[in-house]
Amino acid sequence: MVAFVGSCLISILLLASIFWFAKRRPVGTPLSWGEAMVAATYAFFGLFWVYGVVPHQWLTWSENELGWRPDKYLAGPSGTGALREVPMNISYQTLSHLIAVVIYGVFLALHVALWAVWQGRGDKVERRRKALEEKTTAYGRPLARRA
Structure with a gap:
């Protein structure tokens, strides 16, 4: 149990550090060769x-x-307890492997979310800057009506 909980905590720290770094790295900043190697190794x-x-x-x-x-x-028929009426045997190992599949699915969803966060990290600032230049809201509507 300690190893599983510890590995989950380390994975949370790994993911949280990406969100932290995405907020601090300016969009369009060029990467040096060393930074790219560190980022690739980290990924x-x-x-x-x-x-x-x-x-x-x-x-x-x-x-x-x-x-x-x-x-x-x-x-199933071989089981004990309230689920004996199920027409097939389902072992605890099957449940264990289904939970492993759920773990993979959760991390895949987080993986896609991290891509979205990293790729869209400058969009909000860019929309606000563009809205101020064009005298429109961030959604493209004019700030004041014309008569």
Whole structure:
């Protein structure tokens, strides 16, 4: 449990630092070769961490400490409890792997959100500047009516 929770906390720190850096880096600033290499290494490590380490730690925890094995049934004729009426056997290992798929899905959604944040980090400032130049609102409407 400690390894899974720790890997989740590290992934949250990795993702939060990208939001922090996106707010501080000006749009259009040229990258040096060294900055590009550090950014590429950071991105590779982040992807390795969220798509490799976190799901692995979940599967390891669920199979070892929680005991979610293929011979332990959650539902079905072989199971025990309220879900015996389900017409197929569903093991705890199946549930564990479905949770791993959900972990992948959550990180994929966050991955796309990070792309959107990084690519749109200067849009709000640019719209405000353009609106002041053209005497319109940020939505393109004129500030005052003409008679």
